Amino acid sequence: MVRNKKAVSAIIGYVLLVTMGIVMSVIVYNYLKTYVPADALECPGGVSIVLKDYNCSTNQLNITLKNNGKFNLAGFFIHASNNTEQKIATIDLSKNLNQPPGEIYGSAVVVTLGNENFMKPGNENGYIFDNLPPNIELIEFIPARFQEENNKIRFVSCSGAKITEKINCN
Amino acid sequence: MRDKKGLSPVIATVLLIAIVIVIGLIVFLWFRGITEEAITKFDTNTNIKLVCEDVALEAGYSGGYVHVSNIGNVPVYKLKAKITSEGSYSTEFLGDDGSWPETGLTQGGTYSGIISTPGEEILLIPVLIGSTATGEKAYTCEDRHGIYVSMS
Numbered sequence: 001m002v003r004n005k006k007a008v009s010a011i012i013g014y015v016l017l018v019t020m021g022i023v024m025s026v027i028v029y030n031y032l033k034t035y036v037p038a039d040a041l042e043c044p045g046g047v048s049i050v051l052k053d054y055n056c057s058t059n060q061l062n063i064t065l066k067n068n069g070k071f072n073l074a075g076f077f078i079h080a081s082n083n084t085e086q087k088i089a090t091i092d093l094s095k096n097l098n099q100p101p102g103e104i105y106g107s108a109v110v111v112t113l114g115n116e117n118f119m120k121p122g123n124e125n126g127y128i129f130d131n132l133p134p135n136i137e138l139i140e141f142i143p144a145r146f147q148e149e150n151n152k153i154r155f156v157s158c159s160g161a162k163i164t165e166k167i168n169c170n
Numbered sequence: 171m172r173d174k175k176g177l178s179p180v181i182a183t184v185l186l187i188a189i190v191i192v193i194g195l196i197v198f199l200w201f202r203g204i205t206e207e208a209i210t211k212f213d214t215n216t217n218i219k220l221v222c223e224d225v226a227l228e229a230g231y232s233g234g235y236v237h238v239s240n241i242g243n244v245p246v247y248k249l250k251a252k253i254t255s256e257g258s259y260s261t262e263f264l265g266d267d268g269s270w271p272e273t274g275l276t277q278g279g280t281y282s283g284i285i286s287t288p289g290e291e292i293l294l295i296p297v298l299i300g301s302t303a304t305g306e307k308a309y310t311c312e313d314r315h316g317i318y319v320s321m322s
Binding site: 027030031033034035036037038040041077079083085086087088089090091092094106107108140142144150152154155156157159162 | 201208210212213214215216217219220223224226228229230232233235237238239241242243276277278279280281282
């Protein structure tokens with residue numbers, strides 16, 4: 001009798017031990033896997049945009065942007081500043097876009113809606129912005145493009161290719 | 171001797187049970203803490219502490235106003251401002267007066283707002299929204315993820 005009892009107890013002990021081990025490893029695995037770093041959303045290094053020319057007239061701004069980089073672009077974020085002391089442009093001009101040409105996607109201006117990068121290298125695109133705030137002195141562009149990340153199309157801001165231009169729009 | 175021997179196993183048993191209960195409680199609380207504290211973000215279920223590293227903000231200060239631009243790809247739910255003055259600091263959230271964008275600072279989002287507290291330097295610390303088992307939760311990044319803005 002004593003022998004039988006000891007044998008059963010040992011099996012239960014092993015089963016409990018293995019079960020507890022599995023449960024603990026599952027919990028620890030699920031927790032630790034969140035700490036595995038994922039690749040940050042970034043544009044490729046060859047992204048570049050340039051303000052080819054601009055023209056201000058009666059609260060209206062006409063700009064021509066050229067994609068002088070190596071990759072297709074979807075559009076850009078455009079911010080302005082009308083304060084000489086202010087180094088960060090915070091006036092979002094995408095709301096002032098006179099469409100078409102261009103469409104608004106979130107707070108960005110894109111060539112056409114749809115998850116495509118229509119601004120090809122060498123392309124020049126013109127846009128018109130109406131009802132501008134007075135005395136714009138600084139304008140900032142951040143190119144943006146659609147990229148596939150983890151089998152999903154994501155809209156990526158290319159902060160490394162940001163350009164800032166001083167303009168005179170009185 | 172017999173009486174003493176009779177008492178000892180009872181005390182031992184009580185102690186044993188008490189120790190097991192206390193250890194069990196500690197382990198339970200530890201595990202519960204582990205599972206609840208994991209706040210993740212994006213489809214990749216990346217821990218929000220790692221996402222804080224990817225926040226890209228630009229900020230400046232002029233004429234009593236702080237200007238912030240989100241040039242990166244991580245949406246910022248709120249910004250905690252730690253305003254340092256000589257020998258002390260005060261903390262406030264930007265846009266507490268209702269001027270903060272309802273959706274936070276998304277990609278390309280900007281904010282300009284007044285800072286009424288005088289000081290020498292502002293540390294802007296991003297607050298992000300992530301997912302937990304119980305729903306969405308805000309997480310304030312560590313100070314090292316913040317950006318310093320001079321108020322002078």
